[in-house]
Amino acid sequence: MSALPAQTRPPRARAAQPRPDRRTTSAAAEPRLRPAPDRALGRAKPRLVYAIVAVGSIGVIAIAQLLLSIAMTQGAYELDGYQIRQAQLARDEAKLSEDLDGVESPQFLAANAEALGMVPNSDPVYLRLSDGAVLGVPTAADGGAVASGPLVPNSLIDGVPLVTEQQAAQTPSGGQGAGIGAAPAAEPAATTPPAPAEGLPTPATH
Amino acid sequence: MDRVSRHPMRRILLAAVLLVAMVGVFVVRLVDIQVVRAAELNQESTQVRSETRTLYGTRGEIVDANGTVLADSVMRYDIALSPKQAASGPLVREEPDPADPAKTIDVDVPLDQVLAELGAVIGKPAAQLQQLIDDSLAADPDSDFAYAAKLVDTETYEQVKKLDIPWVVPYEHPGRRYPNGAVAGNLIGFMGDDGDALAGLELSEDQCLAAENGESSFLHSLKDWVAIPGSEVVHKQARDGGDLQLTIDSDLQWDVQRIAAAQVQATGAQWATVTVMEAKTGRLLAVADVPTVDPNDPAGVASDDRGSRSFTAPFEPGSTLKALTAASVIDAGKADPLSQVVAPYRYLPPNGADINDSFFHDDTRYTLTGVLIDSSNTGMSLFGERLTDEQRYQDFLDFGLGNPTEVGFPSEASGDLHGGPDGWDNQTKYATMFGQGLTTTALQIASVYQTIANGGVRMPVTLVEGCRAPDGTVTENPSTEGRQVISEQAADQTSQMLERVYADGWLSDVWQIPGYRVAAKTGTAQVPDGQGGYQSGYLVSVSGFAPADDPEFVVSVSIMDPVKMNSSAASAPVFQQVMSQVLKKYRTVPSGAPAPELPATW
Numbered sequence: 001m002s003a004l005p006a007q008t009r010p011p012r013a014r015a016a017q018p019r020p021d022r023r024t025t026s027a028a029a030e031p032r033l034r035p036a037p038d039r040a041l042g043r044a045k046p047r048l049v050y051a052i053v054a055v056g057s058i059g060v061i062a063i064a065q066l067l068l069s070i071a072m073t074q075g076a077y078e079l080d081g082y083q084i085r086q087a088q089l090a091r092d093e094a095k096l097s098e099d100l101d102g103v104e105s106p107q108f109l110a111a112n113a114e115a116l117g118m119v120p121n122s123d124p125v126y127l128r129l130s131d132g133a134v135l136g137v138p139t140a141a142d143g144g145a146v147a148s149g150p151l152v153p154n155s156l157i158d159g160v161p162l163v164t165e166q167q168a169a170q171t172p173s174g175g176q177g178a179g180i181g182a183a184p185a186a187e188p189a190a191t192t193p194p195a196p197a198e199g200l201p202t203p204a205t206h
Numbered sequence: 207m208d209r210v211s212r213h214p215m216r217r218i219l220l221a222a223v224l225l226v227a228m229v230g231v232f233v234v235r236l237v238d239i240q241v242v243r244a245a246e247l248n249q250e251s252t253q254v255r256s257e258t259r260t261l262y263g264t265r266g267e268i269v270d271a272n273g274t275v276l277a278d279s280v281m282r283y284d285i286a287l288s289p290k291q292a293a294s295g296p297l298v299r300e301e302p303d304p305a306d307p308a309k310t311i312d313v314d315v316p317l318d319q320v321l322a323e324l325g326a327v328i329g330k331p332a333a334q335l336q337q338l339i340d341d342s343l344a345a346d347p348d349s350d351f352a353y354a355a356k357l358v359d360t361e362t363y364e365q366v367k368k369l370d371i372p373w374v375v376p377y378e379h380p381g382r383r384y385p386n387g388a389v390a391g392n393l394i395g396f397m398g399d400d401g402d403a404l405a406g407l408e409l410s411e412d413q414c415l416a417a418e419n420g421e422s423s424f425l426h427s428l429k430d431w432v433a434i435p436g437s438e439v440v441h442k443q444a445r446d447g448g449d450l451q452l453t454i455d456s457d458l459q460w461d462v463q464r465i466a467a468a469q470v471q472a473t474g475a476q477w478a479t480v481t482v483m484e485a486k487t488g489r490l491l492a493v494a495d496v497p498t499v500d501p502n503d504p505a506g507v508a509s510d511d512r513g514s515r516s517f518t519a520p521f522e523p524g525s526t527l528k529a530l531t532a533a534s535v536i537d538a539g540k541a542d543p544l545s546q547v548v549a550p551y552r553y554l555p556p557n558g559a560d561i562n563d564s565f566f567h568d569d570t571r572y573t574l575t576g577v578l579i580d581s582s583n584t585g586m587s588l589f590g591e592r593l594t595d596e597q598r599y600q601d602f603l604d605f606g607l608g609n610p611t612e613v614g615f616p617s618e619a620s621g622d623l624h625g626g627p628d629g630w631d632n633q634t635k636y637a638t639m640f641g642q643g644l645t646t647t648a649l650q651i652a653s654v655y656q657t658i659a660n661g662g663v664r665m666p667v668t669l670v671e672g673c674r675a676p677d678g679t680v681t682e683n684p685s686t687e688g689r690q691v692i693s694e695q696a697a698d699q700t701s702q703m704l705e706r707v708y709a710d711g712w713l714s715d716v717w718q719i720p721g722y723r724v725a726a727k728t729g730t731a732q733v734p735d736g737q738g739g740y741q742s743g744y745l746v747s748v749s750g751f752a753p754a755d756d757p758e759f760v761v762s763v764s765i766m767d768p769v770k771m772n773s774s775a776a777s778a779p780v781f782q783q784v785m786s787q788v789l790k791k792y793r794t795v796p797s798g799a800p801a802p803e804l805p806a807t808w
Contacts, residue, residue, distance in 0.1 A: 072435050080432040091360045094280060098359075101275065101385030106460035123720055124790040135796040136721035151467035152460055154387020155502045 102156040115164040256423040257431070261440070262380050263417030266447035268394055268407060270456040271491075271671065275385055277394050277408070277501070279417075282381030283363040285328055285355040287335075289342035291373035292317060299370075320371055327365040328355040356399055357381050382408075388500040389460045392514040393452070393493055393669070395616070396501035404504075405513060407670070410616045411450050414673035414682065420444035448681075451671040453489040458482065458791055462492040465783045466763075470496045473768030473776045476743075479516040480764075480780060481652040482788055485757040487686070488656055488665030490613075491788070493517075493649075517615040520622060520645035521764070524731025525581045526749045527641030529704060530654050531590050532574060534601040537662075537696035540592040543575045543703050546808050549585035557632040561587050564730070575703045576806030578727065579710050583640045590639030595627035598638065604664070604691045606653045607646050611667040612685065621646040641731060652762040655749045658704070659725070659757035662697035663688040701725050705754045705801040713775060717782040719752065721796035722789060726750025726781065728774035733766070743767030746774040748781040752789060753797045759788045 102108065121141030127134055239247060268277035296314040303309040321332040335354060342349040354374070358366075363376050382397045395406015403409040403416075425437035466478045482492040497511040504512055535541045550569045553561040561584050570582070577585035590598065602608060608623040622645045623638075624630060630638065637643035649667055657664040668684040675681065692700075704725035708714065713728060729747040732740040749762040761784050768776035788794075 076427075076432050076435045079435065091281075091364065095360050098280065098383065098385075101278075101383075105386045106389060106457055107387055110460070110464075120787075123786065124793075124796075125721075126793075126796060139720065151471075152388050152463045152498065153500045153503075153506065154389075155500050155506070156383070156385060156387055 098156075102154070102160065105154055105157060107152055107154040108157045108160065112163045115162045252423060256425050256437070256439075258421055258423045258441075260378075261420035261422055261442075261444040262378070263419050263444035264446045265380070265382065265417045266415040266449045266673075268411075268415070268450045268452065270390070270452050270454045270459075272455065273451075274456045276390055276452070276454075276456060277382060277384050280359075280381050280383045282357040282359060282379050283366075283376045284353055284379045285358060285362075285366055286351055286375050286377060287324075287339070287354045287371075288373040288375075289339040289349045289352055290347075291350070292320075292339050293343060297371065320369075323369055324354065324366070324371065324374060327369065328358060328362060330355065382501075384501040386456055386460070387502060388498040389456050389463065390452075390454055390493075391499045391501045392495040392516075393454065393615075394501055396499065396504045396512075406501075406616065407450065407452070410614060411670065411673065411682075414450050415447045417447040418445040446676045448673045448675040450673050453484075453491065453668055453671050453684075454493070455491050455791075458788065459492040459494065461787050461791075462784050463494040463496065463498055465780055465787070466494045466496045467498070469765065469768075469776065469780045472770070473765065474770045475768040475776070476766040477511070477515060478763070478765040478777075478780070479514075479519075479648045480784055481516055481648055481760075481762040482784065483652050483656050483667070483760040483762075485656055485659040485751050485760050486665070487668070488653070488688075489668045489671075489684075490649075491759070493669070513617070514615060516648040517611075517613065517618045518647070520619040520647050521733060521745050521766075522642050522644065522731045523646045523651050524641040524729035524745065524747065526651055526727050526729035526747050526762075527646070527654070528578060528581065528586050528639070529658060529700060529727050529749075530601070530605055531586060531598070531639045532578060532703065533658055533662075533692050533696055533700040534598055535574070535589050535592055536699050537601075537692035538593055538597060541574050541589055543573065543699050543804050544808075545574045545589070547572055547574075547577070547585055547588040549577065549582045549588060551584065553584035553587055555587065555591065555632075555636060557635065559633045559636045561636050571808050573805055573808055575706050575804040578703050579707050579806050581711075581728065586640045587636050590636070595630065595635055599623065599626045601691070602638075602644070604689075605650075605657055606664060606667075607644070607650050611647075611649050611653065613649070613667050613669045615669070619645075619647050621650055641729060648762055648764050651747070651749055651764075652760050655751055655762060656760045657691050658697050658700050659751040659760055660688070660697070661694040662690055662692040664691045701751075701754055701757070702802055702804060704750065706804050706806065708750065708754075709801055710806065713778045716775060716778040717748070719782060719786045719789065722752050722794070723754035723797040723801050724750055724752040724785065725754040725757075728778065730774050741767070743769065744772050746772070746777045748774060748777045750781065750785070752785055753794060754801060755797050755799070758792070758794055759785070761785045761788065 119141045121139070123137065123139040123141075125134060125136035125138045262281075265279045267275050267279070269275055296316050297320050298312050299315050300310045301313045303311045318332065318336075321335045325332040325335050338352055338354065342352045355362075357379060366374060366376055380401065384391065384394065384396075391406075393406055395408040396404055397408055398404050403412045408415065420440065420442040422438055422440040424439070425434040426432060427434065462480050462482060466480045469475070470478045478494075478496045480492065480494040481490065483490050493514060493516050495511075495514045495516055497507050499507050499512040532541075536543075548569050549563075549567075549572045551563050551566050555561070563583050564581070567580075567582075570576075570580075570585075572580070572582060572585045574589060576582075577589065602623055607621055610618040610620045624634065624644060627635070630643070634643035653664065653667050665688045666685045670682055670684065672680045672684070673682040702725075704727055705723060707728075708717070708724045708726045711728065717724075717726065726748055727750060729745075729749070731745045731747070733743060733745050735741045743766070745764060745766050746768060747762070747764040749760070751757045751760045761781055763777045763780045763784065765777045765780070770776075
C-alpha cells in the first residue's frame, strides 16, 4: 500500500510551486524521492533474519524432539530390561520365600527335632522364684515317640532333606529346596556342645 | 482505479467464503470424530494398537493368632501349547557348530524330542502330550490352544521358558498355597483350580478374602513388544483382599492333630475330633479333625474327610452330656453334689421307659457325685426326672444345643433335639438325660463344658479374630458378650463333681496330669446306623477343663469306632496328652491344693 502515496506526492509538490528550471531544480527534487527505495530495502533485511530465526527454531525444535524421542525409546528399552529383571527377581523371591515357608512349618521342625533325637516331655515343672518352690512333678521324658511326619501331612516339604540327611550328604541335592541345606551344612557338625570349663557360664558384670 | 479497488474485495470475499466453508467442514468433521464417534473410534484404535494386561489383585492371607501364615496367594502358571503349530513340522533351533564353536548352526529338532523335553519339565510323559496334540487336532484341525499343564510353580515356569519352544506359552494364574500343609486344613478349606473357594473358611469368609482383578492397556513396539513410555492406561484398579486372622494357634493345632492322628492309627478308629477352647473367652485354640485334608492336595483324602467334622457331623454325645443334666438339676435347686438316690441296675419309670446301666450292679446308694463318677444312667434318670422336660429342653437351648455355633462354618450342623419335649417319646425323654436320643456337634459339647468352666457364663464360640482390609480397617470383630446360663454356684458345684470323676473314675490312672486339678467326663455313646437302630461300634469321648481351680482351657475329644479299644479308654490318652500340651504351652501355673473330696456313696 505504500506505493500509492509515493505516486501521488510528487505532482502535488510540483503544483504548489512555480515550475523551476530543470537544471537547477533537479538536484533539489532528487532527495525528496529517495526514501521510498531506502525504506523498501531496509524492510527486506530484518525479514530474512526473522525467517532464519523462525526456520532455525523449528529445525532446532524438531531435532530436539527427535533426540528426546530417541532418548525415550532408548529409555523404554532400558525400562523394559529393568522390568524383566524385576520380574525375575520377584520370581526368585517368591521361590525362596516358598521354600522358607515350607521349612518353617511345624511338620518340618518336628521331623528335624526327631531326627536329632529330641523327644517331647508332656510333664511341665515350674520353679517359683519367690520361694524356690518346685511346682509340678519332675518326670523324665520317655523316648520312643512315633515318627510324627506322616501323621500331619504337608505336600510342600515332600522330598526336602532333613538336617541330619543334609549333614551326611554335605551338599544340597538341588531343586526347589536346594538352598535350605546350605546354612546348617556349612557349619561343622556341632553335635556335642563343649562342656563349660568351670561350672555354668556366668556373664561378667562390673 | 475502480478495477484495482473492486478486484481485491471480490477476492477477499471469495477467500472468506472459502475459509468459512473449509472451517465449517473441519468443525463438522472434528465434532463427528471427537464427540459423535469418539468412543467407537477410541475403542477401535485401542484394539488395533494396544495390548491389555490383567492386574492381579492378591487374595488375602489366612493367619493364625500369632500371625503365622496358614494360606497365602502365589503366582502360578498354566502351560499352553498350540497343537497346530506343534504338528506343523520340526522345531528349528540354533546350536553351536561342532566344527566351529564360535558359530551356530540351525538344527531340526523332531517333535518327539521336544515333547520329551517339555514332558520332563512339567512332569508328564511325552506320550501323554502327543496324545493331547493328536486329540486336539482330531477334534479341530485348526486347534491352536490346549493346556499342557495347569498351576505349575515358578521353578517349572522358568524351565519351560528356558526350553524356548515357540508354540508353548505360559500364562499367569494366581494360585493358593498352604505353607503348613494339613495343619488346620480342616478349617481353612481349599480352592478349586479355577480360583473358586470350595470349602472351609476360604468359602465362608470369601467376602473378606476375595480380591478383584483390574485391567490396564499399553501400546507396544511392533517387533519386540516393548511398552511405549507413557502409553499405559489403567482401566480398572486391582483390589487386594483382606487378611483373615483366626484364633487358632498353628503350633498347638499341629500337636493336637498329631496326637489325634497317632491314636486313630493305634486304635483303628474311623475318625477323631479334638477341640481346644479358652474357657474364659470361648476362643478356639485348636480344632483337629482326623483324617485331615492337606489343602495343597485336597484329592489326597476321601471327600468325606475334606471338611471339619467338629462342625458338620453331629452325633449322640452320650455320657459327657450328664454334666449338663447335673448342672441343670443343681441350678434349679433340685439337688446338690451330695443329694442321694438309690440307683438300680435297671430302672423302669412310670411312663414306660426302660433304662439300663452299662455295667451290672446291685441297688447302689449314690450321691449325685457318685452317679457322675460311675456314669450311672439309672442314677442320672432319677435326678433328671426332678425337672420337667420343658425345663431340661430350655437348658439344652441355653447351653447352645440345637443351634449352630456363632462360628457359622460352612454347612455347620445345628444338632437335632427332635423338636423338643413334644417330639420326644417316653424312652427319649429319659435318654436325653444321659446324652442319647439327641445329637450335638463336638463344638457344642466343648461349649457346654466352657459354660460350666466359666462360672455358668457361656461365651460365643469364636474362630475368626477379624478381617483386616488392605487399608487397615478391621471388621468381623467377634462378640465378647457372654450369657449367664446357670448360676455360678451351680457351675462351681458341677465343676467339683467333675473333678471327682477325673480323680476317682475308672480312667484316673490313664489321664493323670501331675500337678494340675482337672475336671473331666467320659462318654461312650451308641451311634445310630441310620435305620432306627444302633451300630456295633461306639463313639468314645472325653470332655473336660483345667486347671479346675481356675479353669483356663477346655478340651473335648471324640473318637469314632476305635475297633481295637472300644471304650473311652481310647480317648482318655488323647485328652491327657492334649491337655498337658496346652497347659505346658501356655505356661499355666500348676494347682496348689488338691481337689475337694466329695463322697460318691452314702
